[in-house]
Amino acid sequence: MDKLVTLWEGSGLYNLELGQAAMILVGLLLLYLAIYKKFEPLLLVPIGFGGILANIPEAGLAISALDQAIEVARPAVLQQMAAALGATLDPLANLDAWRESLKAIAHDSAAPDQVRAAKDIAMSVGYGDGMLYSFYSVAIASGIAPLIIFMGVGAMTDFGPLLANPRTLFLGAAAQFGIFATLFGAVVLSSMGIMDFSLNQAAAIGIIGGADGPTSIYVSSVLAPELLGAIAVAAYAYMALVPLIQPPIMRLLTTQKEREIKMTQLRPVSKLEKVVFPLVLLILVALFLPDAAPLLGMFCFGNLMRECGVVERLSDTAQNALINIVTIILGLSVGSKLMAESFLSFETLGILGLGIVAFGIGTAAGVLMAKLMNLVSKMPINPLIGAAGVSAVPMAARVANKVGLESNPHNFLLMHAMGPNVAGVIGSAVAAGVMIKYLG
Amino acid sequence: MDKLVTLWEGSGLYNLELGQAAMILVGLLLLYLAIYKKFEPLLLVPIGFGGILANIPEAGLAISALDQAIEVARPAVLQQMAAALGATLDPLANLDAWRESLKAIAHDSAAPDQVRAAKDIAMSVGYGDGMLYSFYSVAIASGIAPLIIFMGVGAMTDFGPLLANPRTLFLGAAAQFGIFATLFGAVVLSSMGIMDFSLNQAAAIGIIGGADGPTSIYVSSVLAPELLGAIAVAAYAYMALVPLIQPPIMRLLTTQKEREIKMTQLRPVSKLEKVVFPLVLLILVALFLPDAAPLLGMFCFGNLMRECGVVERLSDTAQNALINIVTIILGLSVGSKLMAESFLSFETLGILGLGIVAFGIGTAAGVLMAKLMNLVSKMPINPLIGAAGVSAVPMAARVANKVGLESNPHNFLLMHAMGPNVAGVIGSAVAAGVMIKYLG
């Protein structure tokens, strides 16, 4: 009979907190957006599902063995762990107060070897790291997964259009203004007391404006892991929303005439140029911005494998089996950061709001930069392709093409927009490097 | 010259113990069954080969650096390790006694940080974890490998037949009686003093009756890792023997007339139902049985990737590259638990005997449940498909189909049997959750 009671008291329904229920709904919403609205499904299906898993009451899939023990272990075990952590538990306080104070000590004040000792105790009485927690440690805390995905993206990227018209790199640079303006916006909100973001958090939020998933995850895993869930969700969701966010801004900032500008056909690019380009980029990173080396290094490596033509089986694996495996693990890991206590806060709304602002400003900056370049250069640039500078490869380039076709049904901008589009990837990785240098 | 002596004294032949020779033969037998009898070769080839590797004398492929050092290090190192473990070695005892007592201390009484210190010493003098030991730690001790395989199985499973006739879930429930009857059988054997199983071990043995490889491995890695080798071998071997084990029981419990029952054709199932089903199952798990969340969560995740239709490249990887890689590693890891000292015991015979009983009882329970359902319901159910409820996907469904065809060559039961077949997977995962809740 008391086994039945245990069962009921251990069931999800009995322990379901409001926040967890809300987060499960958020996970279902993400799945709906991914499956039926085609919002970046490759990432949002695993993220949404991981979010649900992380919020299953009592399952503890997203927390460490130590946290699990703190949450559910018997008082005797708690006292042992307290001793290991060098803390004393108030004998008069109730069990929940003990758990609260142990949690605070373990996460904030305890020394690494004390935490290790407490974890030893938790594991010796049968607790283990949750599956999603293990995935997160291996894939994201180590920084490996976003880098391997970036390698795969490099192996999928054709720099031909960029090499044919290197000036489009300026568009990719300008669009990164979205990142820094948003950083500043977050700082302003904090200094006005509306939100409460540190500079590190503001930087991690800003990077949403880079419109590049792995870069966002990498940066926030370094600068603000506590916001990683909200930032990744915002980044991927807004990347999917690019066809809705960008066109009004693009139309607002350009005249019909500008949108009709025809661009000169791109020159053919030799194979050798494509092979040398990732190496040139790598050397420049090495010389001027070592902190962007992990991201851009792996990106260049993937691209070199693609272009060098002698390691096709590696390039193929990097673009398929490897990136798919890592995507599954990465998505579930990001989902593990969608736990109620960290996600359901006012700050998350701030992140979502700031994220869309970041996309808007980046788009505008790209378009305006293209208009500026038209003023100083003879070679005409259709300002619409400036919007592709935010990256969101290849969606933003397609949007530029589509808006261009509305003005002139014979003006195909896609290949021209691919230049700033991939330039935007480089630009936001550079921005990430700067931020990590100063705040990491 | 003394180098030659060292060579001979370090050779396998010189050190070969009888048990190791026996286990190498067991490994060869498993390979023979896998290759020439087609006994679940995807698992039994790696398991059998891993079993041989684990029993190579002096190679220490399946043990940790610490155990290797304890087995072969010089006396000085042993003394250092004893100090680290907080033990004193009897100066009058011989070297083998030292090794024995160190092994006992390291595995039973020493504290985690003492074990860590002793391992540091072992590694500093050049010992390293054996390859299979590393595989086991990463793949099974962490629980990850069976879960990823379960995800792949989910991505390969079509719930269409189940959704077309949800009542077949009861058949999948009934067949799990094999699990619990076997658990009870093991307990009875122990209380009669014939065997010596703890309740945890009995539960791990019972799960063989679930006829589901990854579930068996997952449960025994949690409840009784010392029996994992025997349990996994029994589970896969009996799954391969389903075409021999089940038909006599099925014929015994049914009349010719029952075996001829034609079932109404399955209704078509909409895509939306298939997409929503894994989410419904997940939510129910979250609400009622959080301890089944790792297994069923990953299973549902795989199935959602399959059915949602927007992440085909992930689903494809989960069904191919990823599951194959993990299968290789998992198989070798299971093989590492086929070491002579743990496998060659009277208990292993008990496990093998109880395992086949489990399959038999599960089959009978499934068939009888179908007969019961025929009594209370109008829609006719051919009791043969009840036998498919043990899972062993898709072999048990094929057996039901085959036995049905014997009675009526025009009665194709395969699709009808797929319903209870996949229901059995869910059922045994639920049973696993209950056991882990109470004993884990």
Added chain:
Amino acid sequence: MDKLVTLWEGSGLYNLELGQAAMILVGLLLLYLAIYKKFEPLLLVPIGFGGILANIPEAGLAISALDQAIEVARPAVLQQMAAALGATLDPLANLDAWRESLKAIAHDSAAPDQVRAAKDIAMSVGYGDGMLYSFYSVAIASGIAPLIIFMGVGAMTDFGPLLANPRTLFLGAAAQFGIFATLFGAVVLSSMGIMDFSLNQAAAIGIIGGADGPTSIYVSSVLAPELLGAIAVAAYAYMALVPLIQPPIMRLLTTQKEREIKMTQLRPVSKLEKVVFPLVLLILVALFLPDAAPLLGMFCFGNLMRECGVVERLSDTAQNALINIVTIILGLSVGSKLMAESFLSFETLGILGLGIVAFGIGTAAGVLMAKLMNLVSKMPINPLIGAAGVSAVPMAARVANKVGLESNPHNFLLMHAMGPNVAGVIGSAVAAGVMIKYLG
């Protein structure tokens, strides 16, 4: 303004040491050789690229969190770490001296738990293991990556030609003389004071003569990790140079008449022989040379998966997705050992020189052995196929074939040369086992 200064002082250009610049050029040279000279591109592209990444100043991609902290942390952190390491820093010495002495203590004299404590401090102030360092730890220091590649190689190897003519195993044995002669050469150079190699290092250098990449990496990761970079580069580079190195030696040691010898056609080999062969080899390894068990065990496992015909999906994955993924990681990890301080030494030149000698001696020994076998046996052997005994599969066999065709355009030696070629793989793995037994 001082942020700009920080930026400049943190840039690669400001910190670039001559050695790093040189190593970046070495990396570019390796890439050139790989891409345009087709020098084993599958390995040398990742190795070369990893070498560049490892030498990016300030990025610290190839070093641990602790080393990064020692190199760049503030004085306060250094003092904390010194305390953890049980060291005292001379208050009068300058910062660089502190860093030097901390580095020496951390790598040489500190106890494992002190190193752990110091690393905890480094991580708590925000330093993390470099990406390539993590790759190296997981892939090479654990020994896993070379073994998995060896499994894949086993799954790609057809032992048919060897089984049809087992005597060719003697050619594969003879060619390993290159390994041991080189070992002795390195020892002689050291005892003459020209170089400074320990016996372990000499053995690791000798293994280059095995002409087998994963074996070289595995052995040097065990015996001389500090030389791993140079040894791996030499091994792969010379394997690519086999078509240049071998022919002159082959022509010098054979007469025109010998080169024209026609060999009797190979008998057909039954499927069963191919299945049993890896098991026979495994049993012999288990009985006589357990130290070769990791390498040859995984090799036999791969080959059994290939030949048994019932696990095609595993064999396929071992030959494609899995080996490709591991190759990428392994290559980058090897690249992490191309750091200036360890690579740019006189010893590296010695390794490169000895390596080519190893290939030459191995080739000669194989050819001479074939001539010897012609003296004692009736069945004629074309001595050219003896050169294929160095392994370098399948390049050396092709070279034998090509040189044979020069003498007689109708004499196809390729299949005959495949026997000694794969025998050479076994031979060098056996040699590796002997060395690890005595020196590991």
Added chain:
Amino acid sequence: MQDYELLQDGLALMALGMGVVFVFLTILVISVTLMSKLIGRFEPAPVVAETSKSSPQSAAPSGQNDEMMAVISAAVHRYRSTRRR
């Protein structure tokens, strides 16, 4: 004495386990039946299924299609630039 306890525990676990399996799968049967009915009511299966299958492909070809398009266009670009050379 202890044997008896083990027996009792085993029996209890058997009863509880089978009970939970049956209860859980019964809830699942009910949920699935409800789900199918709901889906059948709100969206008459055959028509909707086809709609939901065809509409996203034509109307919202974002995610993977985009990627596909980019790959194809890149391939075309590549092919063209190769030919011209």
Added chain:
Amino acid sequence: MQDYELLQDGLALMALGMGVVFVFLTILVISVTLMSKLIGRFEPAPVVAETSKSSPQSAAPSGQNDEMMAVISAAVHRYRSTRRR
């Protein structure tokens, strides 16, 4: 002095290593030859090989074939239910 020892060790390792390689591969040659003879005697290679190749495919199509069948039948089921809708 130490140099001399190193030399001696190197020489010993060379002799031992080449010895072991030759002895081991000689044992392997003998074992393989025996194995081939045994296999050839008990099962006259060509006939048996074909038998052992064809028989499992027809007689015991369990493991992978089963899986294949399940996949195919699932595909057929899927296709049918799609068509009917």
Added chain:
Amino acid sequence: MQDYELLQDGLALMALGMGVVFVFLTILVISVTLMSKLIGRFEPAPVVAETSKSSPQSAAPSGQNDEMMAVISAAVHRYRSTRRR
């Protein structure tokens, strides 16, 4: 006070960040343009590209081709020995 500092830091980081992005990409534009010119001068693109594409395939078919050849020849060998049996 601290808020003001945060604002100032944010502003500085914004300025610095955008500056670095622009400077870095400007250097990249210059480098790429130089690179393309250099490559164009030393090797007139179209001709060279084709040469460098065809020559390695015919002249130096080492690496992967070798492997390919070995695989093919092994397959041929296998096929033959199967047929003969």
